[in-house]
Structure formats: structure tokens, C-alpha cells
Amino acid sequence: MALLQISEPGQSPAPHERRLAVGIDLGTTNSLVATVRNGIAVVLNDHEGQGLLPSVVRYFRDGRTAVGRDAEREQARDPKNIIASVKRFMGRGLKDVAHAENSPYDFVDSPGMVQLRTAAGVKSPVEVSAEILKSLRERAEESLFGSEGGHLSGAVITVPAYFDDAQRQATKDAGQLAGLNVLRLLNEPTAAAIAYGLDNAAEGVYAVYDLGGGTFDISILKLSRGVFEVMATSGDAALGGDDFDQRLFCWVVERAKLAPLSAEDTRLLLVKSRAAKEFLTAHGEARISAALSSGEAVDVTVTQREFQEMTQPLVAKTLGPTRKALRDARLDVSEVKGVVMVGGATRMPHVQRAVGELFRQAPLNNLDPDKVVALGAAIQANVLAGNRGEGEDWLLLDVIPLSLGVETMGGLVERVIPRNSTLPVARGQEFTTFRDGQTAMSIHVVQGERELVSDCRSLARFELHAIPPMAAGAARIRVTFQVDADGLLAVSAREATTGAQAAIAVKPSYGLSDAQITQMLKDSLDHARDDVQLRVLKEQQVEGERMLAAVESALREDADLVSAEEQGAVRAELDALSKTLSCTDHRTIRSAIERVNRATEAFAGRRMDRAVRRALAGRKVESL
Amino acid sequence: MRRELQRLKLDENHFQLFGVPARFDLDTVALEERYRELQREVHPDRFAAASQAEQRVSMQLATRVNEAYQTLRSPLLRAGYLLALSGVDPEFETNTAMPTEFLADQMEKRDVLTAAAAAGDWERMIALSSDLRLEQDALLARIARQLEAGDWAQAAATLRRLKFLEKFGEDIAAAEEDMES
Numbered sequence: 026m027a028l029l030q031i032s033e034p035g036q037s038p039a040p041h042e043r044r045l046a047v048g049i050d051l052g053t054t055n056s057l058v059a060t061v062r063n064g065i066a067v068v069l070n071d072h073e074g075q076g077l078l079p080s081v082v083r084y085f086r087d088g089r090t091a092v093g094r095d096a097e098r099e100q101a102r103d104p105k106n107i108i109a110s111v112k113r114f115m116g117r118g119l120k121d122v123a124h125a126e127n128s129p130y131d132f133v134d135s136p137g138m139v140q141l142r143t144a145a146g147v148k149s150p151v152e153v154s155a156e157i158l159k160s161l162r163e164r165a166e167e168s169l170f171g172s173e174g175g176h177l178s179g180a181v182i183t184v185p186a187y188f189d190d191a192q193r194q195a196t197k198d199a200g201q202l203a204g205l206n207v208l209r210l211l212n213e214p215t216a217a218a219i220a221y222g223l224d225n226a227a228e229g230v231y232a233v234y235d236l237g238g239g240t241f242d243i244s245i246l247k248l249s250r251g252v253f254e255v256m257a258t259s260g261d262a263a264l265g266g267d268d269f270d271q272r273l274f275c276w277v278v279e280r281a282k283l284a285p286l287s288a289e290d291t292r293l294l295l296v297k298s299r300a301a302k303e304f305l306t307a308h309g310e311a312r313i314s315a316a317l318s319s320g321e322a323v324d325v326t327v328t329q330r331e332f333q334e335m336t337q338p339l340v341a342k343t344l345g346p347t348r349k350a351l352r353d354a355r356l357d358v359s360e361v362k363g364v365v366m367v368g369g370a371t372r373m374p375h376v377q378r379a380v381g382e383l384f385r386q387a388p389l390n391n392l393d394p395d396k397v398v399a400l401g402a403a404i405q406a407n408v409l410a411g412n413r414g415e416g417e418d419w420l421l422l423d424v425i426p427l428s429l430g431v432e433t434m435g436g437l438v439e440r441v442i443p444r445n446s447t448l449p450v451a452r453g454q455e456f457t458t459f460r461d462g463q464t465a466m467s468i469h470v471v472q473g474e475r476e477l478v479s480d481c482r483s484l485a486r487f488e489l490h491a492i493p494p495m496a497a498g499a500a501r502i503r504v505t506f507q508v509d510a511d512g513l514l515a516v517s518a519r520e521a522t523t524g525a526q527a528a529i530a531v532k533p534s535y536g537l538s539d540a541q542i543t544q545m546l547k548d549s550l551d552h553a554r555d556d557v558q559l560r561v562l563k564e565q566q567v568e569g570e571r572m573l574a575a576v577e578s579a580l581r582e583d584a585d586l587v588s589a590e591e592q593g594a595v596r597a598e599l600d601a602l603s604k605t606l607s608c609t610d611h612r613t614i615r616s617a618i619e620r621v622n623r624a625t626e627a628f629a630g631r632r633m634d635r636a637v638r639r640a641l642a643g644r645k646v647e648s649l
Numbered sequence: 650m651r652r653e654l655q656r657l658k659l660d661e662n663h664f665q666l667f668g669v670p671a672r673f674d675l676d677t678v679a680l681e682e683r684y685r686e687l688q689r690e691v692h693p694d695r696f697a698a699a700s701q702a703e704q705r706v707s708m709q710l711a712t713r714v715n716e717a718y719q720t721l722r723s724p725l726l727r728a729g730y731l732l733a734l735s736g737v738d739p740e741f742e743t744n745t746a747m748p749t750e751f752l753a754d755q756m757e758k759r760d761v762l763t764a765a766a767a768a769g770d771w772e773r774m775i776a777l778s779s780d781l782r783l784e785q786d787a788l789l790a791r792i793a794r795q796l797e798a799g800d801w802a803q804a805a806a807t808l809r810r811l812k813f814l815e816k817f818g819e820d821i822a823a824a825e826e827d828m829e830s
Contacts, residue, residue: 409694446719447718509693510711
């Protein structure tokens with residue numbers, strides 16, 4: 026297994042004419058750094074010969090930090106100042122954090138991302154992640170340049186494929202904060218596919234099932250003559266090995282009939298639960314014993330069967346997105362040649378079993394699930410840095426995981442870029458003004474699969490000013506969404522007739538709730554029918570309101586063109602229409618609109634005649 | 650690489666960009682091949698170490714190539730694009746006039762779908778899907794002839810029907826997803 030050769034520190038560094046770049050797997054539980062040396066991807070070890078760096082950061086009162094195993098060991102003793110699984114908080118608000126009540130941290134609810142109060146002050150998840158990245162950067166520089174010192178030319182950092190724009194942006198910010206030149210954000214399953222595909226000269230359709238510490242991704246890729254083309258991706262940005270620990274922890278608390286726990290004891294039992302979970306992968310039962318600070322003693326035994334039963338719902342939660350990805354790729358399981366397993370949590374036998382049953386084949390486990398992502402990232406980093414060797418003419422085509430859209434009248438989402446579009450992608454959409462003389466317009470960008478804005482993740486709002494005053498519907502505002510190869514979005518808008526322009530880079534200010542993002546795709550399936558009904562109703566309501574405003578305005582402008590009798594008839598229909606607007610049956614509204622249309626047909630014709638005559642006379646046709 | 654960047658023009662139409670004749674009948678294998686060749690040349694991964702200006706151009710071109718590929722490989726989008734090139738608006742939004750028998754047939758199929766979904770009747774769902782595919786294939790063959798003959802108005806009418814059928818296909822898929830969960 027050539028790809029998994031591990032280098033020792035102190036080995037002679039690579040020749041200096043090459044640009045040295047690294048791949049970093051910034052994981053929920055563990056992080057790694059890898060590079061390509063003599064054409065082979067290797068994980069870079071620390072002084073103790075360890076490749077995995079626990080993603081744990083400790084803050085001291087004097088501002089010093091400790092990262093990794095040292096910090097991890099002390100967790101139960103200093104839980105508020107030792108931050109683990111910070112990836113779960115990236116790009117998220119406090120309300121979005123799952124199990125916040127079971128978490129020992131001192132959260133600070135700030136506008137934007139949640140923050141954590143430590144002995145060294147309030148820290149954002151971006152800063153905590155940057156400490157981990159900095160530690161890996163130093164390890165890499167020491168390993169690659171030795172005592173001479175030197176600089177990395179760049180790094181590829183991996184992210185869960187299902188990360189949204191806010192989470193990706195936060196990750197990139199952390200990389201920059203750590204002094205890294207971020208060459209690319211690479212999706213974790215795609216990184217694994219590169220490592221697997223190049224190592225096995227694989228051709229055909231492969232699925233990558235990636236269950237990490239805190240996130241779940243499923244990607245379907247087509248590997249064909251050096252092109253890695255992602256066909257579809259799906260997942261759950263808040264489901265991972267941590268949740269299995271949490272489930273077992275709750276079981277232990279219940280079984281041992283424990284009173285509410287201190288932060289220290291919570292951390293202690295979570296650590297013990299994780300160790301038991303790992304032990305159960307190869308053993309029939311595990312014992313969990315601990316002496317709590319409260320004086321209570323815990324001593325329970327959990328069997329593999331009990332553990333699997335209590336966590337089976339979590340395993341089942343991965344299968345929905347998996348089926349969804351297959352459907353999006355328009356594939357049957359029989360067309361999938363192999364299923365590559367990634368992430369430490371895929372070691373659990375019941376996960377292996379469930380995946381094997383769904384795909385009707387034994388999953389592929391011949392790569393180290395902890396390291397394959399970092400190795401793939403290193404291979405990509407090497408190529409991006411400009412060290413494309415002979416025969417390295419491969420190309421990666423990845424996709425956007427969640428649809429992007431803008432809010433339109435009535436709280437509906439106008440989808441602009443559908444999920445699973447190949448990156449980079451740009452799409453333009455035209456909008457118009459709703460009222461006469463309207464000079465400003467607010468554009469609300471959302472991400473998600475549902476039809477209503479309130480069910481999607483809000484990414485940003487921006488305003489377009491200085492629209493020249495025109496009749497309602499005359500302005501043509503073109504909004505362009507550009508998503509780059511990192512999956513990051515930029516939006517610009519322009520009024521077509523005057524060129525008035527507004528542009529923003531979407532730096533999202535608040536996070537999706539975990540439940541929200543988990544729910545988004547699922548809901549779009551469960552409620553597909555409700556959504557359509559609701560959407561049709563909303564559309565009719567908007568149409569009805571527009572109709573009322575338009576006819577009222579016409580009656581004011583050209584009152585002399587209608588007889589009193591005709592006006593009475595029109596008013597009666599308008600009244601009827603305005604009464605139907607609050608009803609919940611779209612057909613009632615539609616037929617009221619129809620009646621207004623019929624009642625105003627002749628009037629509209631006369632108005633048109635007058636406008637044409639006015640135009641011929643060289644006058645402005647402003648009320649056409 | 651640099652040569653390729655200059656040669657590709659943003660203002661070429663999709664067919665010119667891919668170097669294939671502007672016809673509805675298209676060699677999809679050659680199209681995919683050409684797509685990969687183009688992306689190999691222009692994709693941002695090829696310019697990660699280049700200047701910012703080059704990175705920008707690369708992103709624009711790669712975006713352009715993706716857009717063209719998505720349009721050309723979908724028969725529906727390709728037909729619409731051919732009409733647009735000929736200056737014909739398919740009037741998806743405004744022209745909803747359809748032959749009565751077509752509409753009646755569609756209404757009936759929708760009723761069947763609703764009933765099948767409510768009853769969880771997979772066999773009827775599958776039958777609906779395969780009927781739909783046959784109907785789509787027939788219309789695609791028809792639009793190919795119409796586009797070939799330059800009969801734009803007729804082609805636009807066929808395209809509006811195809812669009813209608815596509816929507817029905819989406820509804821079937823949504824109903825199937827509902828039944829699964």
C-alpha cells in the first residue's frame with residue numbers, strides 16, 4: 026500500500042526546487058497533514074511518531090495554547106478551557122448547536138457565529154480551528170524544511186461535502202488566520218476518491234461513504250480516464266461518531282441513575298463512552314467505570330448488541346441521504362462498482378453491515394479510513410502548487426451540495442442554482458419592481474431545497490439602490506450568482522436599462538441551525554406535496570394583489586374611459602377579489618382574478634388605444 | 650494552456666465553443682469527450698498557482714464551458730437553445746395554449762398519479778414513468794425533424810409540450826420519494 030507510507034521526522038527534506046504544498050484534513054475529532062514526497066503521498070508525523078492530531082485546543086490564562094494529545098488528556102480536568110469538536114460550531118449560531126446543554130463549554134451568543142469564553146478570553150470557532158491548523162503547519166514546516174526553516178507554498182484544506190457556504194467560508198478564514206495560503210477547499214469524500222482512484226487505477230462509478238466524527242457525506246463519482254467527476258453529493262452536516270458517543274453517554278447516565286452532572290463529569294463520561302464505543306468494534310462487551318467528582322461511582326457494562334440497538338437510528342439516518350444521492354445521480358445501486366468507506370466511524374460493524382445491505386456488495390476498506398482524506402488532499406495540493414508530474418493529467422470536477430436561490434414576493438424561493446451543479450457555476454436571474462416608481466430593491470440569498478424562504482438557510486441580504494423610477498414591472502434587474510471552485514458564492518446585481526450595480530461577496534453572518542440543515546433536504550422530500558400546494562396558493566395571492574394595485578391605478582389614471590356603470594361592475598369584482606385573498610384555496614383566488622380580467626377587458630383595450638395615440642403624438646407613454 | 654485561454658472566446662455560441670455542428674442530433678459521446686478536453690485546459694485547478702487575473706479568466710471560462718455543456722447535453726435545453734439562436738422565443742411563460750386532447754390526456758394522467766400515490770401503487774407509478782418516457786421519446790423525434798426542417802413555430806409548440814411532460818416527470822419523482830419515506 027504505497028500511499029500509506031508514513032515518514033519520520035528528521036528524514037531528509039525534498040529537493041528545494043519543488044514548491045512544497047500540503048493537504049490538511051481538519052477533522053471534528055482528529056486532524057492530519059500530508060504531503061507528496063518523491064511522488065508518494067505521506068502523512069507527516071509528530072515527534073512521537075503520531076500522524077493523528079486530536080482536534081483539541083487548550084487555552085491558558087496567559088494566552089498560551091496547547092493543541093492535541095496534551096490538551097485532550099486534561100479535558101475532564103479543565104473542560105471549559107479545552108475545546109474539542111470545534112468543527113461543529115464553524116459557521117453556526119448558538120441556537121444551531123446540537124446538545125449545547127450537554128456541552129461543558131461557556132457559549133457566548135454573538136451576532137454571527139457562536140463564540141466560546143475561555144481563560145484566555147472569548148474565542149470564535151474560526152480562531153480555535155486556526156490553532157489546530159497552525160500546529161499542523163509548524164509540524165509540516167519542521168518536517169519538510171528542518172532547522173533551515175522555510176515556507177509552505179500552499180495548502181488544500183478539506184471540508185465535508187455537505188458544508189454550506191457559511192461553514193466553508195469559516196474554514197477558509199481559519200486557514201488564512203493560521204498563515205496558510207489556501208489553494209483550495211476540497212470536499213472530503215472527493216479527496217478520498219482521488220487517493221483511492223489513483224492508487225487502484227479505478228474506472229467506473231464509485232460511492233464514497235464518509236462518516237466522520239461530526240459530519241456525514243455521501244458522494245457518487247464517475248472515474249473515467251483521469252477525470253474524477255462528482256455526479257451527486259448529499260449528507261448530514263450534523264451527524265457523526267460524536268452522536269454515537271452521546272447516545273451511549275445518555276444510556277450510561279440513565280443506567281447508572283446519575284443526578285445532573287458537572288462539566289468535568291460530563292466530559293469524563295463522554296471520553297469513557299467514546300473509548301467503550303471503539304472497544305465494541307472488535308469486542309462483545311465493554312465496561313465503563315469512573316469515579317465522579319460528585320463522589321458517585323459508575324460501573325456499567327454495555328454489550329455490542331445493546332450499543333448497536335441504541336445507535337441503529339443514527340445508522341439509519343445515513344441511508345436517506347445515500348438514496349437521495351443515488352437518485353440525483355440517476356443511478357441504480359447495481360450500477361455502483363464500489364463503495365469506499367471513509368472516516369473512523371465506518372469501523373463500526375453495524376455501519377458496515379447497513380452500507381453493504383443497501384449497495385448489495387461488501388464495502389471497500391483497503392484504505393486507512395482516518396488517513397485517506399489527508400492523502401487525497403496532499404495529492405491535490407501538490408498538483409495545484411504546480412508540481413504536476415508526468416502522467417498526472419487528472420482533473421477533478423466537483424459540485425455544489427445545496428441549491429441556491431433568492432427570495433421573491435410572498436416568501437417564496439426562486440431557485441437560481443440547483444444542487445449538484447458542476448463547479449464553477451454562474452447563473453443569472455431577472456427580477457422586476459413591484460410598485461410604480463420603486464427605486465430600491467432588497468435581495469435575499471438563501472441556500473436549501475425547500476420552496477419557502479423560512480425553511481431555507483439565509484445566507485445574506487443586500488440592497489440595490491438607484492433603480493430609475495419606472496412603472497411596476499418595467500425595471501429589469503439581473504442578479505448573477507457565481508460559485509467558485511471552492512464552492513464559495515459571490516453575488517452581483519445590475520439594472521439592465523441603466524446599469525445601476527451592486528455587488529457583494531456573501532460573507533454569511535449567521536448559521537443554520539443543525540436541525541435546520543439536517544432537516545432541509547429531508548423536509549423537501551417529506552413535504553414536497555405541501556410545498557407545491559402552498560406555493561401555488563402564495564403565487565395566486567401575489568398575483569391577486571398585483572391585479573388589485575394595477576386596476577386601481579388604471580382607474581385613477583383613465584377614469585374618463587369608464588362609464589359609471591362599468592366602473593361599478595369592476596369595483597364589485599375588485600371587492601370580491603380582495604375578500605378571497607385571505608382564503609386558503611388557490612382556485613377561489615384564481616377564479617376571482619379571472620373575473621376581474623373579464624370585467625376590465627374592454628377598459629384595458631381603450632387604455633391601450635389612448636396610449637398608442639399618445640405615443641404617435643410624440644408624448645410619453647409612461648402609463649402604458 | 651495560455652494559448653487555449655486566448656483561443657476560447659466568451660462570445661462564441663455553445664456549439665461553436667464545443668466545435669460541433671449546430672444541430673439537434675448530436676454525438677453525445679463526442680460532446681462529453683470535448684467537455685473533458687476543454688475543462689482540462691481551462692479549469693481553475695490548472696491555474697491555482699497563476700496570477701489573479703488568469704485565475705479570474707479561468708473561472709469565467711470554466712463556468713462558460715459548464716453552462717454550455719449542461720445546455721447541450723440536455724435534449725430539452727438544446728432544443729430551446731437552437732430556437733433561441735434562430736431568434737424564436739419558445740414562450741414557456743406566456744403561451745399556454747395546448748391542443749385540448751393533449752391537455753385532457755395530461756389531466757387524466759395526473760389523476761392516475763394522485764390515485765397511485767395515495768394507494769402506494771408502485772406498479773402504476775412505474776407504468777406512468779415508462780409511458781412518459783415513450784411519449785417524451787416520440788416528441789423528441791418529432792422536434793428533431795422540425796428543427797432539422799427549420800420549422801421553428803412547430804418546434805416551439807413541441808418544446809412547450811416537452812416542458813409540460815418534464816414537469817410531470819418531476820411530479821412523479823416527488824411522489825415516489827414521498828412513497829419511499
